[in-house]
Amino acid sequence: MTAAETLPRWPGDSRAACAFTFDLDAETLWMARGVHEPVTLSQGRFGPVEALPRILAMLEKAEVRASFFIPAWVASHYPEAVRAIAKAGHEVGCHGDEHERVSDLDPKQEEAILTKSLETLTPLCGRRPVGWRAPAWQLSACSLDLAAKHGFEYSSNMMDRLVPYRHPEAHGRALVEIPVSWVLDDAPFFMFTGQRSIQAPGPVLQGWLTEFDGITEAHGVTNFTFHPQIIGRPSRLACLREVLDHVKHTPRVWTAPLAEIAAHWRNTQQP
Ligand SMILES: [Zn+2]
Incomplete structure (x- = not known):
């Protein structure tokens, strides 16, 4: 087998893929940490209320369709936000209920949350979500089995590769x-919990662009993970705009929602 035969195959003449994903955690990002203090929670509310409309406008201008992962609690409290996301042609995926860490739950609780999440999001988006991302990217021993059982197409949680791959088959579905990667996530750099200082946007932007260039050279998929409440501050929205520009001006990169990347991977029968 030659090296070329082992390279991932992307649509048309694309050499790599890129996805813009947003975890619309709102207040649940803080509730899951046991915080119920109003000012801290208001940082979460900034996401759906103030940041989301600007992000949607920016994506529309860039002609990029993204993936939004939304906890059921957030969908119930901000149904108009979910409708606006779906109406703009973006994908909506499941992301727990109150951003609980499924690694702390027993399998029955975890399955109940998965079911609730599907029942909450499906009517708001007009289609059943096919993607699942665990809150805080922490899985239990049965998470992937439950996702397969409930008909999901893909998981976006692991950090072991630069390319997609298939999990072992469970319930007749691989x-x-x-x-994903923490280095492509805005939270480790910008989320302020009172324990360390906030990083300046410029160096973080440079890191993201270099990471994207490297993954593109490796023919992989750059899976950006942003949080509207974090990336939505004006100084960081400027970063997002630069990232969108850079990706759009890089030749032969396929930008798509994760659902389409997963479908491509499955349809082209790549391992
Ligand atoms: Zn989250």
Whole structure:
């Protein structure tokens, strides 16, 4: 087998893929940490109320369709936000109920949350979500089995590859994994919990662009993970705009929602 035969195959003449994903955690990001203090929670509310409309406008201008992962609690409290996301042609995926860490739950609780999440999001988006991302990217021993059982197409949680891959088959379905990375996430750099200082946007932007260039050279998938409440501050929205520009001006990169990347991977029967 030659090296070329082992390279991932992307649509048309694309050499790599890129996805813009947003975890609309709102207040649940803080509730899951046991915080119920109003000012801290208001940082979460900034996401759906103030940041989301600006992000949607920016994506529309860039002609990029993204994936939004939304906890059921957030969908129930901000149904108009979910409708606006779906109406703009973006994908909506499941992301727990109150951003609980499924690694702390027993399998029955975890399955109940998965079911609730599907029942809450499906009518708001007009279609059943096919993607699942665990809150805080922490899985239990049965998470992937439950996702397969409930008909999901893909998981976007693992950090072991630069390319998608298939999980072992369970319930007659091999979930496609579209890997993520903390380095492509805004929270480790910008989320302020009172314990360390906030990083300046410029160096973080430079890191993201270099990471994207490297993954593109490796023919992989760059899976950006942003949080509207974090990336939505004006100084960071400027970063997002630069990232969108850079990706759009890089030749032969396929930008798509994760659902389409997963479907491509499955349809082209890549391992
Ligand atoms: Zn989250």
